[in-house]
Amino acid sequence: MQSRIQVIRGDITTMQVDVIVNAANSSLMGGGGVDGAIHRAAGPALLEACKVVRQQQGECAPGHAVITLAGNLPAKAVIHTVGPIWRGGEHNEARLLEDAYRNSLQLARDNDFHSIAFPAISTGIYGYPKAAAAEIAFHAVSDYITRRPQPEQIYFVCYDEENAGLYERLL
Ligand code: ADP
Secondary structure (H helix, E strand, O other): OOOOEEEEEOOHHHOOOOEEEEEEOOOOOOOOHHHHHHHHHHOHHHHHHHHHHHHHHOOOOOOOEEEEEOOOOOOOEEEEEEOOOOOOOOOOHHHHHHHHHHHHHHHHHHOOOOEEEEOOOOOOOOOOOHHHHHHHHHHHHHHHHHOOOOOOEEEEEEOOHHHHHHHHHHO
């Protein structure tokens, strides 16, 4: 049987899954890294959708997640979650990172999605140490899915070599 968790090397914007996760910032107004790549590939409809969410709900706090359409992406939707900014490890970073994964999975489930792709949240501009972040990602996702049948398929999409190596070892 194929594992419910798979590691992919590449660009999350090309993933043909029900929903991809964006490592957004609290403003939801786009940024660099994977956020910039997702907005470029999705087109202006994504920013418009983010603006509507922002008007309705305000900023998205670290650990929380919101969902929008996916514009021109192959995915059906985008879940925007905000990871913690690394500030040395004593500011609840691990808990917030775990929440970002868990709340994204819950939102995928609430929307009846079967497949979801995650980037390595917080490990770019937000500076979370990659090995520690990878362990939290695996632990949070494994823990969530053992008790729930949905989403059935989870992809960790690694864009940089270091994360790809770490994730492949953990798998
Ligand atoms: P954060 O602000 O949460 O740190 P970043 O976008 O800066 O978010 O980085 C998160 C991770 O996303 C990094 O490991 C980076 O290598 C990765 N990344 C950047 N572009 C892409 C992409 N197109 N697909 C998947 N992952 C990406």
